[in-house]
Amino acid sequence: MTTIRITFEKCGEAAYISLLDLQRVFHRILKRSGLPVYYTQGFNPHIYLSFACPLSLGQESLCESCEVKTEAENPDLEQWKETLQPYMPRGIVITRVAVAVQKIAEIETAVYRITMPATAAPALEEYNAAPSAVVVKKTKRGQKELELKTYLPQIAYTVVPEGVAFDLKLPCGTGEALNLNPSLLLGYLQQNHNIPPWECRVLRTGLYTKTGEEFC
C-alpha cells in the first residue's frame, strides 16, 4: 500500500470551504474519478482520506494537502492530477500528486504571508515596541493566556502595493503539539489597534518538518 499526497492551493472563494465540507468534496471527486484509491474495509466502506493541518475558514493557502492510499503499483500520478482537477471547486488548484515522503505528524511549523492595509503600519510598530502582547487562545480544555512575543518578538514588514506585508512563521504541530493560528495576531491587532481582520489576508505559503524540510 502506497500513501499518495495530493497538494493543492485553496484560495479565493475556496477559502470558505470548511474542513468537513472539503472532506465530502474530495470524497465525491475521488469516487467519481474511478482512481484506484483504497476504501476502508468495514460495514460501510469509505475512501481513506487525511488532511494535513487544515486551515481556518477564510484563510488561503498555497500548500494544503490530503493523503489517500492506493494498492496500485506504479500509479501514473500525473494522470491522477489531470483526472481530479476538472471537478474541483473554484479556487482549488492541484499543484502536485506524489508519493508521500513524510508523515503528517512530522509537520512542525507553517509560514504565512500576511498582507494588511497601509494603515496597519503604526500598529505593527507599536507591537514591535511593546514588551508584552498577551492573547487568549482557545483550546479543547478551555482558554489559556499566551505571550505572543515568545513566538513572534518582532514583525519585519515591507511596504507593498496593497499596503504592508510580512511572513509569519508559527508552530503548526498536530495532535498534542502546539499549534498557533495567525488569527491570534490579527485578533490582537483588532482588539488593541482597531485593525479590521477582514482587511487582512492570510496566505499559508509553506509547511515545514522538524528538520526544516518542506513537507511533502
Place this chain on the structure above:
Amino acid sequence: MPELSTKLRQALSQVQKPGRYTGGEPGSTYKDKEKVDVRMAFCFPDTYEVGMSFLGEKILYELLNRHENWWCERAFMPWTDMKQQMEQLGIPLYCLESKDPLRDFDIVGFTLEYELCYTNILAMLDLSGIPLRAADRDERWPLIIAGGPCVCNAEPMADFFDVMQLGEGEQMLQDICATVETSKKQGWNRQRLLEELAKIPGVYIPSFYNVTYKEDGRIEAVTPNRPGVPARVTKAIVKDMDSFVPPENFVVPMVGAIQDRASVEVLRGCVRGCRFCQAGQIYRPFRERSPQLISESARVLCHNTGYDELSLTSLSTSDHSRLEEILDRLNSWAEADHVSLSLPSLRVDNFSQSMVEKTTKVRKSGLTFAAEAGTQRLRDVINKNVTWEEIERGCNIAFSEGYTSVKLYFMMGLPTETMEDIKGIADTAQKVVDLYYANKNHAKGKGVQVTISVACFVPKPDTPFQFCAQDRREQLREKQRYLLSCVHSKKIKVNYHDSATSVLEGVFAKGDRRLGRVIETAYRHGAFFDTWEEYFDYDRWLEAFRECGIDPDFYNYREIGLDEVTPWDHLDVGVTHAHLVREYQKALRAETTQPCNRQCSGCGANKLLGGPCFDYHSDHV
C-alpha cells in the same frame, strides 16, 4: 477568478456557514459576462440548503446554460445573520457565480414553491434595491418573473411580477430568454416586450388583466385589458418526457443541502386523483419517461457528480408502468458504481417484495406510508384509494425484510371529518405496532417505532376541495388533543405542528390580488422566513390584515360557491371546473374515482396532450 470585495469578506467573516454565499461548487457554470447576450438570475426564496435540494432549478439551470450566449446563475435568500450584514454594509443581493447584484441581470426569476415564501421574495428584491411592484419598474430594471406550482393561483403575488409562468418551464423559459434577447437587440421598451412575451404558451402577464369585484367582495370578472391577450392562459407542458434529456450535471453543494443526492424524474403528473392534492391535479396529464433514458442519464449524472445515492423522484414513482424494468436497468450498473437507490414516494397498494429487494441492496432506511386518513370512509371521501388490507400487506413485507420503523402520514381537518376519523388515526398506528409483533420474521431483538405525522389540511385551488372552508384553529387544536388521548403505546410517536402557518397558507392559496398589499405590509413590518417557525409571527400578519382593512377569514373560512368566479379562473391548468365539481359531489357521497390509468374520469387535462393519456385497450396496468 474575481477577488472577493473587502465588504463581502467582512460580511463572510461574521456569519455562520459562509460557504453558502461564495459559490464555486463543482458543476457550477461560469461564463464571460461580456460575451453573453442574456443573463438570468434564478432565485430561490429560501435558504441555500433548501434551494439546492430543488430539482426544478437543476433542470432549468442546465437547459439555459446549454445556450452558449445565455448565462443562468443562482441566488438564494441569505440567512438572517448574512441579511443583516448585507444591509449594514450595503452589499446588494448577488448571484453566487459572478457576484454581480441582481439588478445587473436581464431576467430575475423566482420559484413560487410555497405560499409562505412570498415575503422572502420581497426581501430578496428589496435587498437588491429593485422596486417591489411591477408598476414601479420600467425597462431599466430586470424583468422580474415567476414560475412554480403557486402560479396556478398567482394573484396574491400578481402586483410584484412582470411575467408569471403557468406550467412547465422547459420550453417556456427558453422562449422567454429568446424573446428578451431579441428585445435587447431591437431596443424594445417594457410594454412591447411584455406584449411579445404574452404570445408564449403558458405566459401570464398580470398587468394585462383587470379584476372587478362584487359588492360582497367576491370577484365579478377577470378580463384582459388589451387585444391579443388570451382570456384564459393555458398551462404549458412538455408533451413527451423523452423529448429532453434530464440534467446530467448538478451543481453539487459543498455545504450540505437537505436533499444531497442524485435524482432523476421518472414521470410527471399523477394517476391517482386524491381530492385534497393540488400537485395531483395541476401536474396532469400523466407522462412517463422511458426506462432507458432514466437509466442512462442517471448513470451519467452519478458519474459527473460523484453522488453515491440516486433517488427516483415523481409524485408517485411506483405508478410508473415499467418500474421493474427501470430498477433492473439501474441495478445493472448501480452496485458496481457504488450507487444505492431510493424511492421516496412509494404507495402501499403496489409495494412489492421484489421492489423492496431491488431498492435496499445497499442500505435499509425507514419506510413511509401516506394513509392520509384514519378510516376507510374518510379515505373514500378524499379518494385515497388505500385499504387497511393493503397497508397490512405492505407493512408485513417490510417487517419481514428487516424494517423496524414506519412513518405514517395523515391529515387533519379534512372535509366531512368527525372525531371517529381522528380516533382511526391512532387505531391504524396501533394496528401497525400489533402487526410487527405478530410477524414472526421481524428483526430479531428489535422493537418497532411507528411515527404518526399529522398535517393540517389546507384546501387548495384546482382541487375538488377548493370549494371547502378550512377548519378553524380551535377545531384543529381540539382534534390534536383528542388524537393524543387516543394513543396508548410508547411505540407510537405523534408529530404535528401548530396550525397558524396553515391558516395563512390557506388564505394565500385561495387569495386574490388584494392580498398583495397585505404581503407588502407584513414584509415592511418585518415578516420574512415565515416558513421558519422561529421567525413566523402570526400576530404580525393579523396586524397587516387589519391595517389593509382585509378580512383573512373571507378567503379560507368561507365555502366557495360552485358557480363562483375564483381568483384563478383565468389560469387554466387543464383540469376543468366541471370535473372539480363532479369530484367534489362524489366526495360528499364518499364515492371513489378510479386512477386514470385504469379508467378516464374526463378531467380535461388530456387536451394539453391533444389526445388520450393512455391506450386503454392495451394491457397497461
